[in-house]
Amino acid sequence: MATPVVLVAGLHPTARTATVERLLAGHPGSVAVHHDLGEVTRGRVRRTVRDAGRVLDSADVLLAHGCVTCTVREDLLPQLVLLAPGAPLLIVDLWDSVEPRAVAEAIDCDAARETLRLTAVLTALDAEALPDDLTRGERLAEIGRPAAGGDQRYLAEVLARQLEYATGLVLHGGDEDDHELSLRVLTHLAPLTPVHAVAALPRVTGAALCAAELAERVDPGTARLPCDARTDEIVTTVWRSRRPLHPARLFEAVDELVTESVRSRGRFWLATRPGQLLAWDAVAGVVSAEDAGPWLAALPEAAWDLVSPARRLTGALDWADPYGDRVQHLVFTGPGLDPGRFHALLDSCLLTGEEEAAGPGAWARYDDPFAPILNLKETA
Numbered sequence: 001m002a003t004p005v006v007l008v009a010g011l012h013p014t015a016r017t018a019t020v021e022r023l024l025a026g027h028p029g030s031v032a033v034h035h036d037l038g039e040v041t042r043g044r045v046r047r048t049v050r051d052a053g054r055v056l057d058s059a060d061v062l063l064a065h066g067c068v069t070c071t072v073r074e075d076l077l078p079q080l081v082l083l084a085p086g087a088p089l090l091i092v093d094l095w096d097s098v099e100p101r102a103v104a105e106a107i108d109c110d111a112a113r114e115t116l117r118l119t120a121v122l123t124a125l126d127a128e129a130l131p132d133d134l135t136r137g138e139r140l141a142e143i144g145r146p147a148a149g150g151d152q153r154y155l156a157e158v159l160a161r162q163l164e165y166a167t168g169l170v171l172h173g174g175d176e177d178d179h180e181l182s183l184r185v186l187t188h189l190a191p192l193t194p195v196h197a198v199a200a201l202p203r204v205t206g207a208a209l210c211a212a213e214l215a216e217r218v219d220p221g222t223a224r225l226p227c228d229a230r231t232d233e234i235v236t237t238v239w240r241s242r243r244p245l246h247p248a249r250l251f252e253a254v255d256e257l258v259t260e261s262v263r264s265r266g267r268f269w270l271a272t273r274p275g276q277l278l279a280w281d282a283v284a285g286v287v288s289a290e291d292a293g294p295w296l297a298a299l300p301e302a303a304w305d306l307v308s309p310a311r312r313l314t315g316a317l318d319w320a321d322p323y324g325d326r327v328q329h330l331v332f333t334g335p336g337l338d339p340g341r342f343h344a345l346l347d348s349c350l351l352t353g354e355e356e357a358a359g360p361g362a363w364a365r366y367d368d369p370f371a372p373i374l375n376l377k378e379t380a
Contacts, residue, residue, distance in 0.1 A: 002117040003084040005107055006204040007092045009100040009162045011133065011145070011155065012126035015172035018198045019124040020093045024052040026201065030089035031056070033079055035071050037095040041149045045071055049079070072106045080107070084115050089205055097140050097147045099161050101215065108211035117208035122201075123166035127174030127182040133159050134185065134262055137284045156284035160189070160263055165218055167209065168202050169195045184231045188333045189263055191226050216310045220267045220279035220292040225331045228339070237339035239346045241328040242320060243356060244271035244363065249349040251369040256345065258282040261337055266330035267292065270370065271351055271363035274298070278374070280330055291374055297324025 006023065010016040020032050029051070036046040049057040061075045080090055092107075094100060100121050107118045136155050140146045143155060163169060169190065171182055186195055196202055216222040229236040247270045258264065264282045275298035279290045296304060296315040304312060315325035328350075332342055355362070 002113065002115055002208070003087060003090055004119040004205045005080060005090045005092060005116050006120040006122060007094060007100045007103055007107075007118070008122050008124060009094045009098065009166065010124035010170075011096050011159050011162065012124060012129055012173075013096055015124035015126045015170065015198075016093065016096075018172050019122060019170045019201070020091055021052070022198050022201055023089070023091050023204065024050075027089040027205070028052070029087060030091060031083050031087045032091040032093050033076065033083070034093035035061070035076065035095055037071070037098070037147050038144075041146060045075075047075060047079070049083070072103055076103070077106060077112060081112060081115050090116070095147060097145045097151070097153070097155075097158050099158060099165070101161070101165050101211075101218075104165075104209070104214060105211040108209070118211065119206055119209060120202065120204040121165065121167045121209070121214065122170055122204075123162045123168075124170045124172060124198075125163065125182065125186075127171050127178040129173075130159075130182045131185055134189075135284050137286060154284065154286050157281075157286060160283045161218075163190055163193075165214065166190070166193060167214070169193055170198055170201065171195055172198050184234055187231055188226060188229055188234055188236045191229070192224060212308070213310075216308065220265075221277055222308070222310045222314045223265070223267075225266060225329065226333070233335045234333065235335070235337040235339065236331060236333040237337060237342055239328065239330050239332070239343055241347070241350055242323055242326070243328075243350045244269060244274065244323075244326075245328060245349050246270075246351055246355070247272050247366060247368040247370050253345055253349055254287060257332070257342070258287045259285050261332040261334035261342075263334075264330060264332040266328075268328045268330060269295065269326045270368065271355075271360075272366050272368040272371075273374070274326065274360060274363070276374075277326075289370055289373060295324060295326050297326055 008016055008019050024030050024032055031049060031051050034048045045061040047059055047061050048055060083090060104118055104121055107116055134156050138155050140151050140153050140155055217224050226236050228238050266280050268278050268280055275294050277292045277295050279292040281288050318325040318327045
């Protein structure tokens with residue numbers, strides 16, 4: 001039977017180490033593998049293999065390109081396959097700024113499926129640091145925690161993706177007030193993900209996870225987005241509409257939307273791009289808009305069989321004439337956020353009745369400030 005593998009991610013190394021040590025202690029004979037990327041920009045990666053009592057192996061790994069993908073493909077997977085026969089559980093202790101999705105998808109591959117089975121993705125969080133880190137706008141390179149040379153990601157961006165992708169969250173450190181605040185934050189950002197203390201970790205040796213299904217939980221077209229919620233000072237509001245957005249008016253509103261919320265994400269469509277499902281992703285004042293593929297309504301029906309069942313189900317639930325599955329579905333979370341004002345601002349970005357009646361031919365002539373961003377991503 002394939003050996004279970006659990007990923008432990010997290011920007012907070014103290015919380016992540018405590019989680020790994022608890023797993024090692026709770027599963028005698030288990031082994032943890034860690035790649036230290038602290039000097040990856042100098043071409044050096046240090047791999048450590050340990051059990052509950054001691055370091056079993058430590059070595060420098062030479063990689064052709066010095067990136068996370070290379071580390072996983074060229075060293076982590078071979079190590080896990082080598083260690084699998086003698087371990088009841090393999091624990092991948094991910095470097096601070098590594099996002100678990102790419103690693104999970106590499107492990108859940110045909111070549112390794114008979115040897116390894118991914119059973120859990122845990123993200124360990126420091127209760128004292130979490131609320132502040134979600135508001136920090138620094139790039140990883142600015143604080144000495146890049147995962148590769150040229151890493152341009154932001155700390156808050158990585159933290160949000162780590163906690164939203166996980167199958168379980170582990171809260172560690174801080175005092176009682178820190179725990180209560182962090183739990184309120186997680187209730188808004190990852191409401192369906194169980195939160196555990198280090199001393200009460202979930203079972204991690206069960207059935208195999210499917211990386212494709214994990215991806216569907218966060219991909220724009222199928223994401224399990226939070227619902228309206230209010231917990232003391234923290235507010236989450238959901239804005240939905242069928243009508244197309246005017247690109248210039250939305251572009252003018254972006255700064256206000258992202259600076260007054262801590263986290264926002266979802267899918268939307270612009271009148272100038274009726275075929276494109278666009279992904280909205282913002283955290284700590286940093287926003288991105290990306291082409292996430294076509295709306296189902298923009299595809300010939302014969303092509304629907306090429307998309308996943310989850311994508312077809314989401315499209316069916318969103319479907320309404322005259323725009324099919326095209327929908328504005330954006331979720332904003334922040335302290336003291338005013339839902340009424342946010343909704344009014346977003347409503348003002350929609351086409352007016354007269355503009356909507358003019359039709360796609362007229363919409364195509366609108367100025368589109370998003371074009372440099374979206375067109376660049378399309379040709380990159």
